Amino acid sequence: MKVAEKHRAARQHILKAAWPLVGQRGFSAVGISQILEVAGIPKGSFYHYFESKEAFGEELLRIYVEEYVEKLDDILFKSEGNAADRIARYYRFWRDTQLDGQVGDKCLIVKLAAEVSDLSERMRSILEMGTATVIERLGKLIGTGQKEGSVGSPMEPDILAASVYQLWLGTTLMMKITHSSLPFDQAWLATKRLLEI
Amino acid sequence: MKVAEKHRAARQHILKAAWPLVGQRGFSAVGISQILEVAGIPKGSFYHYFESKEAFGEELLRIYVEEYVEKLDDILFKSEGNAADRIARYYRFWRDTQLDGQVGDKCLIVKLAAEVSDLSERMRSILEMGTATVIERLGKLIGTGQKEGSVGSPMEPDILAASVYQLWLGTTLMMKITHSSLPFDQAWLATKRLLEI
DNA sequence: AAGAAAATAGACGACTGGTCTAATTTTCCT
């Protein structure tokens, strides 16, 4: 294996190891030593793989967003049924990952948004691009749904998409507070009514 | 001034001083020494006012929630107009505090929910009670609106209230990410459509 | 007014944080 490849692989390994830790305790609260311990990599090596902890955080978010958008595209554009069906599938995916998923699978955006936005401008802007992408994809699908008739609401697709996404974000936050699935179920009823699906 | 009063006043003073710090950087990231420095109280005295940092955090949230619910009741139940008007007034209040408000005024629930829910069971349960109270109040008003006709949606008031609150929570989170007022405006359009006001 | 009790100041300890430099190990080319 080439050196550059090993280097890249080690980076990925550290990032993946950090994922569940950061997902549970946040970015600042998790120390580099803990991450490297879990990853099985000596502490002193960190700064050979990342320039700083912040650069590390940026990379973590970048990869998270990238993989998330990939999964999202699969659900929204490469699955069966009409637009309404696909949106429902996205909702179920979101709900399931929050309720049953492993700690490492839970939404890093919800976990980190409040913390990171006031901490690092660069990390904030990665989140900004990520959320904009998700809303854009969702808006596109909602537009399709309106044309084909599976989405009844006549509101601007972008507004609907942003609102639905924000509703789900807030719902996830609420679920962190209440440890209950009720917020999800209520949000879904509201989503259906809002989109008229 | 009696001793007990001075003690209480000092506690309040420390809590108020901590407010903007915690609102900007979160709970764990803010050190006790920084809080006391801002409050103008020597470091060593902290543990005469609070049992621990966590007990301090609980008190901070308790007071925040208490004052918030007071303001909310003023807006929702002691102001002019029908139910729809009062909900609109609550929306404007929320929007204004997030957009123009001082750092210390911004919503501590949004800032701390993700961090604290996985950190301290007791702090989480304070947030849980707080959010439940807000939703309960909002639900009551929505019910009134339905009876008087200013709220057109026939959905359960509780579901509507929870959904609107979650939407606004998510909107605030989104606004932290994007630094734009657009999410708020979009969310308000969606709120009006959802409630049919 | 004087002694007892409570409250406070400020240093201190044990620890953890991110970061950096010097030493070690590995790689690669002659």
Added chain:
DNA sequence: AGGAAAATTAGACCAGTCGTCTATTTTCTT
């Protein structure tokens, strides 16, 4: 295979954390 160059790691560093502890000041009681 030998030695230079590169990649990796160990260990120390200093600043900062929470929480404790004792000496001093302030307050209350009689």
